[in-house]
Amino acid sequence: MSVSILGAGAFGTALAISLAHKGPVKLWSRDADQSRRMHDTRENTRLPGVALPSAINTTSDIDQVTQDNVLLLAVPMQQLRSVLTRHSSALQGKTLVACCKGIELSSGMGPVSVIAQTIPDARPALLTGPSFADDIARGLPTALTLACAEAELGQALQKELTTANLRLYRTTDTIGAELGGALKNVMAIGCGASIGAGLGDSARAALITRGFAEMQRFAALRGAQPETLMGLSGLGDLVLTCSSDLSRNYRYGLSLGQQRTFDASTTVEGVTTAQAVADIAAAEGLDMPISTTVAELSSGAYSVTEAIQSLLNRPLKEE
Numbered sequence: 001m002s003v004s005i006l007g008a009g010a011f012g013t014a015l016a017i018s019l020a021h022k023g024p025v026k027l028w029s030r031d032a033d034q035s036r037r038m039h040d041t042r043e044n045t046r047l048p049g050v051a052l053p054s055a056i057n058t059t060s061d062i063d064q065v066t067q068d069n070v071l072l073l074a075v076p077m078q079q080l081r082s083v084l085t086r087h088s089s090a091l092q093g094k095t096l097v098a099c100c101k102g103i104e105l106s107s108g109m110g111p112v113s114v115i116a117q118t119i120p121d122a123r124p125a126l127l128t129g130p131s132f133a134d135d136i137a138r139g140l141p142t143a144l145t146l147a148c149a150e151a152e153l154g155q156a157l158q159k160e161l162t163t164a165n166l167r168l169y170r171t172t173d174t175i176g177a178e179l180g181g182a183l184k185n186v187m188a189i190g191c192g193a194s195i196g197a198g199l200g201d202s203a204r205a206a207l208i209t210r211g212f213a214e215m216q217r218f219a220a221l222r223g224a225q226p227e228t229l230m231g232l233s234g235l236g237d238l239v240l241t242c243s244s245d246l247s248r249n250y251r252y253g254l255s256l257g258q259q260r261t262f263d264a265s266t267t268v269e270g271v272t273t274a275q276a277v278a279d280i281a282a283a284e285g286l287d288m289p290i291s292t293t294v295a296e297l298s299s300g301a302y303s304v305t306e307a308i309q310s311l312l313n314r315p316l317k318e319e
Contacts, residue, residue: 001069001095001160002067002068002070003025003070003071003072003160004027004028004065004066004070004072005019005026005027005028005071006028006062006072006073006075006083007028007072007073007075007099008027008028008035008074009074009076010133010134011133011136012072012075012099013027013044013046013052013133013137014133014134014135014137015074015127015136016056017050017053017137018136018137018163018164018166020052020053020056021053021163021164023055025057026056026058026059026064026065027056027057027058028058028059028064028065029060032060034060035059036058039058046133047133050138063090066094069094069095070160071091071094071095071097072097072099072127073096073097073098073099073111073115074100076102076267076269077100077101077102077104077111077273078269080098080104081114084115084119085118088119092119092121093121093122094119094123095122095124095125095153095157096115096119096122096124096125097124097127097157098112098114098115098124098125098127099126100269101128101181101182101185101237101269102182102269102272102273103179103273104276105272105276108279108280110126110175110178110179110182111124111126112124112126112147112174112175112178123148123150123153124148124149125146125147125154125157125174126145126147126148126181127161127168128144128145128147128177128180128181128232128233129142129143129145129169129181129232129233129237130142130143130144130236130237130239131144131240132244132246132247134246139164140165141165141167142165142166143166143232144166144167144168144232145168145169145177145232145233146169147170147172147173147174147177151172154170155170169231171228173225176219176224176225176228177228177233179215179218179219179222179224180215180228180231180233180234180235180237182269183214183215183218183273183277183291184234184237184238185241185249185268185270185273186211186249186270186273186274186277187207187211187212187241187242188238188242188253189250189268189270189271189274189294190207190211190253191207191211192245192249192251192252192253192255192256193253193254193256193294193297193304193307194257194308195254196253196254196256196258197257197304197308198257199308204242204243208238208239210290211290212234212235214288214290215229216229218280218288218291219234221284248267251266252266252270252271256298257304259304270298271298274291274294274295274298277291278292278295289310289314290311293307294307
């Protein structure tokens with residue numbers, strides 16, 4: 001297999017750095033100036049202090065990267081469809097591995113479903129799990145989930161994408177892997193808001209636990225396998241994202257709790273995911289109080305105080 005990466009943000013670049021230790025890798029950016037800067041400086045400003053190996057070839061020419069048969073799509077979830085549509089002719093028949101987390105607001109779909117709908121003859125897969133770009137780029141050990149409905153293709157991708165510091169575990173449950181990676185971002189916003197508001201670690205532990213119960217309910221509704229949510233792409237990612245300020249979603253929640261302005265240029269996938277989940281839950285009659293509260297808090301419909309009271313005033317129930 002030959003591998004290229006579409007998307008030169010922090011995560012796409014980190015994957016390129018890890019894979020470059022196995023051989024040449026192309027890293028595509030739609031911004032020609034960014035591509036040239038990375039080529040000249042051998043650094044991506046999203047990962048300061050981390051040198052790009054010489055095996056990484058940066059480019060803004062889509063035709064160069066689509067010569068390869070395996071393409072990792074490290075673009076934000078809400079931009080995935082537009083990237084696929086814009087380059088659909090060049091992506092026909094390729095193995096497309098989504099490296100984004102979230103639910104598309106316009107359709108309620110996860111990344112694998114968006115790929116399958118947009119490029120019907122592509123072979124879709126998903127790379128997800130508890131990981132920070134900086135850790136991967138610096139060679140720290142990281143375990144991820146590779147989800148692919150085609151078992152044989154999944155085995156081949158697992159072998160190809162495993163590196164000295166990336167250990168991949170395989171599943172055919174693409175729905176469960178999609179939802180674990182998406183829903184944990186919503187819970188991370190809630191946890192960040194609780195810490196930012198000074199509610200303490202006990203409140204955060206409660207949100208993680210009850211948030212995980214919501215994730216399981218939603219995943220069951222969508223037909224996911226329960227054990228998938230217990231793995232890296234569910235519980236593992238949830239624990240990491242809800243407990244570290246390296247998480248953008250957690251930092252965004254912190255800013256809400258502290259009533260501070262957050263950098264609008266930073267992608268926070270959990271905001272749109274919370275809204276998508278709230279809409280689906282309302283339509284399906286599914287009880288998702290934390291997700292719905294995070295959606296209201298993120299949109300400005302609730303203040304932090306109102307969000308806290310909304311959750312604390314719910315009827316008492318069995319666990």
